[in-house]
Amino acid sequence: MSSVLLSSELPGLEPILRGKVRDVYDLDYHLLIVATDRISAYDSILPTGIPDKGRVLTQLSAFWFEQLRSLCPSHYISVDPEQIQDVLLARKLEIPEELLEGRCMLVTRARALPVECVVRGYLDGSAWREYQTSGSICGIRLPEGLKQGSRLPEPIFTPATKATTGHDENIPESRMFRMMEPGLAKQAKEISLAVYNAAAEYAQDRGVIIADTNFEYGVFQESLIMIDECLTPDSSRFWDAARWEPGGPQPSYDKQFVRDYLDRSGWNHEPPAPPLPADVTERTAEKYRQIYRRLTDSELP
Ligand SMILES: Nc1ncnc2c1ncn2[C@@H]1O[C@H](COP(=O)(O)OP(=O)(O)OP(=O)(O)O)[C@@H](O)[C@H]1O
Numbered sequence: 001m002s003s004v005l006l007s008s009e010l011p012g013l014e015p016i017l018r019g020k021v022r023d024v025y026d027l028d029y030h031l032l033i034v035a036t037d038r039i040s041a042y043d044s045i046l047p048t049g050i051p052d053k054g055r056v057l058t059q060l061s062a063f064w065f066e067q068l069r070s071l072c073p074s075h076y077i078s079v080d081p082e083q084i085q086d087v088l089l090a091r092k093l094e095i096p097e098e099l100l101e102g103r104c105m106l107v108t109r110a111r112a113l114p115v116e117c118v119v120r121g122y123l124d125g126s127a128w129r130e131y132q133t134s135g136s137i138c139g140i141r142l143p144e145g146l147k148q149g150s151r152l153p154e155p156i157f158t159p160a161t162k163a164t165t166g167h168d169e170n171i172p173e174s175r176m177f178r179m180m181e182p183g184l185a186k187q188a189k190e191i192s193l194a195v196y197n198a199a200a201e202y203a204q205d206r207g208v209i210i211a212d213t214n215f216e217y218g219v220f221q222e223s224l225i226m227i228d229e230c231l232t233p234d235s236s237r238f239w240d241a242a243r244w245e246p247g248g249p250q251p252s253y254d255k256q257f258v259r260d261y262l263d264r265s266g267w268n269h270e271p272p273a274p275p276l277p278a279d280v281t282e283r284t285a286e287k288y289r290q291i292y293r294r295l296t297d298s299e300l301p
């Protein structure tokens, strides 16, 4: 197990972005994406980190980028600590030990498209909320009588705008096509569905349902590549197929213990969030390690 890292420091270089979970450093043509052990719930970053979470996010993304390479080119270059160290040393930057534990990914810098490419095979989250009021999602009409957690007749593409603050907004596909070059939009949609289908089938064989997931794309040398993270617990809803039961919220693979604890604690969801007790932290860490094992058939390196 590695030590818990809440915020990364790279002496001599400020991050261009600190997201809820990841810190991003600009290395001109490359980016260094550092997944910390931060966890968020109800839109707040908690003061307690989850051991190994950053390593799971980084290694799982790397696994999928490699696995899906023939379906979809991506920004992925390396998670090899030595290679990353060399790239930084060439820029006279020294990388602290805690960033060489498998939480860093070196990627190609791209021009990010302004949408989140969401694919859903099951009904939950914002799609479930929209379905209850309108019977549709992103303008796609769904059959009547679906429950929360129901499997959809077929996977659907439901793009969303990237909100810098607050929640992403689901948008009709037609709006996405107006926001960018339509050829790129079409390609992003087709790749998203193909990647979801391949990954969902792979996961199903391992007893895991990928209920929905969120991809991001960018343009690099005039080609579309997948960027950001890929099929992690932070970008996807993973459910245990053996426990799947439509008609309510499904136990989530990652933050269930955290949400349960926060609900019991009486916290009003206004920041600051309370710290997590050790048993909640450790059980959550085990969930992250477990999903890594189940999907990759191997232990976290
Ligand atoms: N290869 C890339 N080229 C350019 N931008 C990228 C690339 N990969 C990822 N990004 C961008 O990096 C940012 C990652 O930051 P983001 O705020 O999503 O962090 P996060 O830790 O996932 O937090 P949040 O929970 O808020 O999403 C995104 O805006 C994404 O578009």
Ligand SMILES: [Mg+2]
Pocket: 019
């Ligand atoms: Mg993100």
